[in-house]
Amino acid sequence: AQSVTQLDSHVSVSEGTPVLLRCNYSSSYSPSLFWYVQHPNKGLQLLLKYTSAATLVKGINGFEAEFKKSETSFHLTKPSAHMSDAAEYFCVVSVAPSNTGKLIFGQGTTLQVKP
Amino acid sequence: DGGITQSPKYLFRKEGQNVTLSCEQNLNHDAMYWYRQDPGQGLRLIYYSQIVNDFQKGDIAEGYSVSREKKESFPLTVTSAQKNPTAFYLCATAIGALVPHRDLGNTEAFFGQGTRLTVV
Numbered sequence: 001a002q003s004v005t006q007l008d009s010h011v012s013v014s015e016g017t018p019v020l021l022r023c024n025y026s027s028s029y030s031p032s033l034f035w036y037v038q039h040p041n042k043g044l045q046l047l048l049k050y051t052s053a054a055t056l057v058k059g060i061n062g063f064e065a066e067f068k069k070s071e072t073s074f075h076l077t078k079p080s081a082h083m084s085d086a087a088e089y090f091c092v093v094s095v096a097p098s099n100t101g102k103l104i105f106g107q108g109t110t111l112q113v114k115p
Numbered sequence: 116d117g118g119i120t121q122s123p124k125y126l127f128r129k130e131g132q133n134v135t136l137s138c139e140q141n142l143n144h145d146a147m148y149w150y151r152q153d154p155g156q157g158l159r160l161i162y163y164s165q166i167v168n169d170f171q172k173g174d175i176a177e178g179y180s181v182s183r184e185k186k187e188s189f190p191l192t193v194t195s196a197q198k199n200p201t202a203f204y205l206c207a208t209a210i211g212a213l214v215p216h217r218d219l220g221n222t223e224a225f226f227g228q229g230t231r232l233t234v235v
Binding site: 009034036041042043044045046049090102103105106107108 | 119121150155156157224228
């Protein structure tokens with residue numbers, strides 16, 4: 001069975017400092033992994049996705065994530081936080097066999113960016 | 116302008132009433148999903164549909180019903196049997212399993228803007 005765990009429910013950084021949002025996954029198959037961002041009372045927007053082509057994945061707004069099979073991790077990083085990055089972030093794994101498109105969501109991490 | 120439209124944005128329901136949340140898409144996606152979001156619990160799958168006139172229960176289907184009479188539409192009814200309906204509801208779509216040779220493992224989902232349902 002697949003599962004995903006976001007290790008921090010809340011992360012606070014200062015503007016201009018690096019961001020690290022941690023995600024571990026469990027999967028019996030080669031997983032497909034995603035990071036989504038949600039601003040208050042809005043839908044979810046895809047930041048980036050890992051589909052086995054490259055272990056370092058670059059996404060929108062300067063975010064990137066590295067797939068580490070040995071650590072079963074898919075942590076999200078950004079070199080320098082902006083105020084506009086304050087939002088909730090979800091790490092997501094695709095259910096396999098991948099013929100349903102079903103997704104399993106982590107609990108979410110709220111990112112706070114201080115001036 | 117392609118996308119997913121959820122309506123209404125805010126909905127209030129009296130106890131014992133059924134209410135229906137609308138989700139319409141013009142992305143020509145086969146797969147549609149309903150998720151419920153509660154604080155600190157991420158998103159949980161209520162129902163999903165891979166094709167017109169067919170749908171499957173997700174992880175928390177009790178107290179909900181859906182229909183898929185058209186490819187573009189996947190309405191969700193919250194029935195009086197749902198004991199704790201206050202939540203944020205998100206509709207999503209994906210290309211779906213009907214695309215030949217497509218591995219859905221790397222298929223991303225596209226989300227609507229959500230409907231916030233409150234029981235009063």
